[in-house]
Each structure stands twice: as structure tokens, then as C-alpha cells.
Amino acid sequence: MNTKPKFLTVLDVVAAVMFVTAVSLVFFYAPLERVMGWVQKVFYFHVASAWVGMLAFAVAAVCGVIYLIKKDVRYDRVEFDAIEIGIMVYHTHWAPYGRIEMDTFIKMKDFEHVVGVKWSTKRGCLSSQAATVG
Numbered sequence: 001m002n003t004k005p006k007f008l009t010v011l012d013v014v015a016a017v018m019f020v021t022a023v024s025l026v027f028f029y030a031p032l033e034r035v036m037g038w039v040q041k042v043f044y045f046h047v048a049s050a051w052v053g054m055l056a057f058a059v060a061a062v063c064g065v066i067y068l069i070k071k072d073v074r075y076d077r078v079e080f081d082a083i084e085i086g087i088m089v090y091h092t093h094w095a096p097y098g099r100i101e102m103d104t105f106i107k108m109k110d111f112e113h114v115v116g117v118k119w120s121t122k123r124g125c126l127s128s129q130a131a132t133v134g
Contacts, residue, residue: 056086 026044033040060082067075 053086056082060086 022044026041030041030044032038060079063075063079063082066072067079
């Protein structure tokens with residue numbers, strides 16, 4: 001059985017502590033915006049997730065070009081993982097009126113680490129529905 005490297009265990013703990021610290025700062029330290037109030041605090045989460053999604057697709061694009069030039073399978077693996085991260089993190093409407101096409105699920109079943117899908121409708125009513133994929 002493969003054991004997890006000590007560095008990754010330390011990285012997990014550091015990430016968990018930083019996440020709890022960030023969420024605590026959002027709710028207990030950052031002042032309320034005068035007009036929007038509590039609603040403004042959602043930007044601390046949505047802007048960060050948008051950046052992660054955008055950077056994931058940028059990494060995928062760069063690694064894709066490098067893979068085409070060097071034919072090194074490591075770049076293809078990084079590209080594949082970056083696309084998975086980008087799809088799971090980046091919040092978009094899957095299809096008009098919140099419908100999700102079956103073709104999307106069929107394509108996502110090939111991703112190694114996808115365990116759920118979350119989406120919302122364009123009418124503003126957020127529905128957190130998950131489906132096991134793959």
C-alpha cells in the first residue's frame with residue numbers, strides 16, 4: 001500500500017488552517033460594506049474561485065502547447081488535471097434555463113476525480129444538486 005508523503009500531509013494541514021483562517025477573517029474581521037452589507041462578503045469567495053478557474057484553464061492551454069511541441073506525457077497529464085480543476089471550480093451556467101445536457105455527464109465520466117456536479121439556474125434560484133459521475 002502506498003503511503004502519503006509527509007510533505008503532502010503537512011500541506012493538507014497548512015491548507016486547512018489557512019482556509020479556516022480566511023473564512024474567519026471574512027466573517028469576523030472584514031468590515032460590512034455600507035450599502036450591500038452581508039451580501040458583499042460573497043465576493044471574497046466568488047472572485048477567488050473565478051481566479052482559480054481562469055488560471056486552471058490558462059495552465060491547461062500552456063501545457064497543451066508545450067505537449068504538442070515536446071510530446072512529453074507529463075505536460076498532457078498536467079493539462080488534463082488543470083481542465084478538471086477548472087471545470088469543477090469555475091461557476092457557469094451549463095445550458096439555457098439551467099438544463100444540463102446528458103452529453104456533459106457522458107464527457108465528465110472520463111475525468112478521474114469528478115465525484116459530483118453542482119449547477120444553478122439562470123433565473124437566479126440556486127439549486128445545489130449533485131450527481132455522482134464516473
